[in-house]
Amino acid sequence: MEAILAQLLNGLDKGGAYALIALGLTLVFGTLGVVNFAHGALFMLGAFCAVTFRMLITYETVVQDPTQVTAWGTPVEIRTPLAQSWFGDWGAVLIDYSVPLSILLAIPVMLLVGVAMERGIIKHFYKRPHAEQILVTFGLAIVLQEIVKSIFGPNPISQPMPMALRGAFDVGVWIGIAPDMLTYPLWRLLYFVFSIGIIGAVFAFLRFTTFGMVVRAGMADRETVGLLGINIDRRFTIMFGIAAVVAGLAGVMYTPLLPPNYHQGMDFLVLSFVVVVVGGMGSLPGAVAAGFLLGILQSFASMTEVKSIFPGIDQIIIYLIAVVILLVRPRGLMGRAGVMES
Amino acid sequence: MAEATRNIVLHVSDVHKRFGGLHALSDIDLEVEEGKTHAIIGPNGAGKSTLLNVIVGRLAPTSGAVVFDGQVLTGRKPHQINQLGVARVFQTPEIFPDLTVLQNVMAPAFAKRDGAFRINIVRALDRETEIREEAEAILDDVGLIDRRDSHAGALSRGDKRRMELAMCLIQHPRLLLLDEPTAGMSRHDTNTTIDLLKKIKARGMTKVIIEHDMHVVFSLADKISVLSGGRIIAEGLPDDVRNSPKVQEAYLGGAHRLEAH
């Protein structure tokens, strides 16, 4: 029982990441009618926003102190991280919380990247065949990941989580079983809560704001909305930016769980596509539900008990589910028929 | 009417089609005689296209059946229905825009000769002399032989229509379904199309025409069914239908008279 609960919990954070990426993918499908193969790269860029932010605030100024001399006779070098020289003791706290704080950097950066991408490239492909949309965004994904590689190098750069959040949350006590039976790392819990929060915010935004209503109407019937004299294109540009921010934030918060590397975008993208297919192309709730579902199933599949029966199942479970879904219910869990087919 | 050798090829019996709460078709009975041209007319939204889609298996009827030559069509896939000998001309021409005009007309001949699927790579396309010659003959008939090597996508709308007709004719279908064959055409194109259809009629092919251009219908049809609100409100010879006050009333609301030009 505890083992099953533990796996369920383990799947939540990864599921959250899938759900967030799939959500952005679906938003872009639905609004712009474009399949964005560079969406995974946005997740990766978000993660590297966190890396950049940490590099900035830990950038060290070196001062030589002539009053003190090392054993070799050279003056002692005093290294002060930028954050500390600016904010004094608060600097240490800033550095400790660099990952969550880099959200502040990631939001404007990702919004800018998203809008630039849409205005610069994607816009010109609305009227072109889907195959060309796929190809150009695929090329873009390669370019983005190679740029990151040439700046940050090929190796993963691990990002420490804040000291205070390194512990584990004792779920066992909380639900009334013995202590220490069922614990869940705090950061993973945070990630889950965070992803729920973002998803909730996106849905609320679409549901309750005029902007969101126009976008939803546009998803259902673009031409009619255009006829009403509403500038749907500009809103869709902003929607693309929002999708980029969602993917980027998912990437930022994921860094302590997976040290960011330049090719993680593609790894997550492929899985997120499967999530979208399982959830149903064009369905936002489908994307979210399938994201969590697949995250959890993947975590069950990686239990040793399961792996001893079906070796390698953890590697392919997601794809297997996609195959089954396609055979049994081709339009996905919550999809409409015929979306993005022709 | 009641000839001794009446041979019904297409039998639509008791077909109903509902979309949600909307009754698109109610209680449709239709008998199409071999070698005859049967027109289905009616105002927009009367259910003409729905009926056609039910006949070719694109839509499944809510109840009822479509029988062609003793075979139930309902539940079969479009390619199976075609293989039984039913060809269709669409309202907006469905052609192969990336192929040449000649290839467009040759392709259906292969479906007729080789069936729904056959891997045929041994003989090159231009060695298929029989099929090519037949395609050229038919292109000559429809007046497109000069455009033989053009890109089909580059044809005018009227030419696309005629080519689509040629694509159906090369299959020598037992039943040809035409969905508004002259919609959106100029007067001149309409007249050439009518002449063409008359020429086919001489070959004794069974046809069902969906149309709202009366001019076309009255010069071609042997029998007319009038569809309104998803029901057949009148049926008979062209003259009977034209003079039926019920049709005048229900179909035209007296706004203008049915007349053959």
Added chain:
Amino acid sequence: MSLFAIPRRDLIVLALFSLVVLAMPIWLQPLGAAYPALMQKFVISAVFAIGFNILFGLTGYLSFGHAAFLGVGSYTAVWSFKLLTMDALPAMVFAVIVSGLFALIIGYLCLRRSGIYFSILTLAFAQMCYNLAYSVLTPITNGETSLQLTLSDPRVIDSALAPRGAGLPSAGLFGHAFSGLEGFYFCAVVLIIAFFVAQKIFSSPFGMMLRAIKSNQTRMNYTGFNTRPYALTAFVISGMYAGLAGALFAITDPLAGTERMQWTASGEVVLMTILGGVGTLVGPVIGAWLIEYFENIFSAFNEQILHRVFSWVPEGAQDFVVTIVSKFVGEGWQLTLGLLFMLVVIFMPGGVMEGVRRIVSLFNRPQRRDPGAMRVQPAE
């Protein structure tokens, strides 16, 4: 015999093509690319691209998972070397059969959907194969370390025919091991045969049906064709071509690694095809050669060479220029590849062949456009 009969125009193209391929060691000399390893790569990538084009160029189904079949072909060939014989023919035959079976299964599933769904599914399946090759299937694939020949391999047929040599053997034909340019010429002959088969497909009624699928599936259905087996056949044929290319890679270098199955390899063949010209016979070959050539040239650059190249730039600016340019060459070649990908799709979706056609039609105004559809288009 009609099996070998092809239209006169195709015959001329085939003859010219054969000449160009076989004369590679001569005309690549001045380009500095006439060494066997690179020429083999040229020829093998061309086989891969020709096969990919049979699916994408004719039917319009854009697969992002063809690297999987390439990998399967390589593994099969190496296993044929290890277990049976170093002879190239059985390795190729097995590779084609096994990759064809893989393509049959994957194609059957993926072709249940079309358009974007299809692309995503093929990508997912290829990733699944890659993941499996990396993990559970290590007994077969040898995982990260790649599958290689060892001295203890049984090679039952070879051992029965002749005593074993001391070192690791290399692949060959009828007991004669390839050396020097022989490996290249063997691959070149295979490429010419592969090209001939593709020509037959292109000019046959079957090829026309595949083009018709790309053009209008609705009409195909109402014309009495069952489109799915047609698309599946094209998928399997192109999977077999990929398997053949994988086998050739193994023949020239008896090694099979997982990286051959990665999505980047799938992306590369897509790029080769569109760069050359989707749906044309020669286009994918040109695309493959261009990519392989540039990859070879660009990835060989390092900072020293760059400094020499930019020696004419003033001292201060030189370092800056070299730093910028070095990001695009050597290790950074992939970045250039990605940019190339985007530029081709944005400005030249018809590829090199479309460019050639435009130039030709400038000199030759009244000529009609060729019927082959040039633009990249998904199946409906």
